[in-house]
Amino acid sequence: MPQEYEEFIRNIKMLTGIDLALYKEGQMKRRLTSLYEKRGYHSFREYYKDIQTNPGVLNEFLDRMTINVSEFYRNAKRWEVLERKILHGLLASKKKLKIWSAACSTGEEPYTIAMILSNLVPLNQIEILATDLDENVLARAKLGIYPE
Ligand SMILES: C[S@@+](CC[C@H](N)C(=O)[O-])C[C@H]1O[C@@H](n2cnc3c(N)ncnc32)[C@H](O)[C@@H]1O
Incomplete structure (x- = not known):
């Protein structure tokens, strides 16, 4: 549901200062949906509840939302x-x-x-x-x- 993702974006911004709206939406949504489904959640709302209260879940979220590709003299x-x-x-x-x-x-x-x-x-x-x-x-x- 698009509204749920928008609400998730607002909540994450309040909690961490990170603005997920600045990232490519389709790609970010797919990454996060596959992560929360793997962990047994059924919606962004349900997933956010645990992000808020469980530092392990928050850390895993931060790890997954970042794309860490780098190399010497990249580009x-x-x-x-x-x-x-x-x-x-x-x-x-x-x-x-x-x-x-x-x-x-x-x-x-x-x-x-x-x-x-x-x-x-x-x-x-x-x-x-x-x-x-x-x-x-x-x-x-x-x-x-x-x-x-
Ligand atoms: C694709 S890597 C690029 C690394 C390096 N700048 C390069 O070009 O080789 C992007 C990095 O940006 C970091 N990142 C993403 N969003 C960020 C944010 N809001 N603040 C600080 N770092 C962020 C990620 O954790 C990731 O390590």
């Missing part, structure tokens, strides 16, 4: 643009660069930034903050161990 062309057109200009006008990888997943993005910048300036002139709403991927980012 290579954009990194080229960042390096050639943006970073050089910024470095010329700033003494210290502060960079925020706001949805860093398992860390490949902030480490890619560090690798690019390490060719341009001493790393003590930059500060990189990496955050993500998904605690599981953040733990892997902090570990910083990747397959060869």
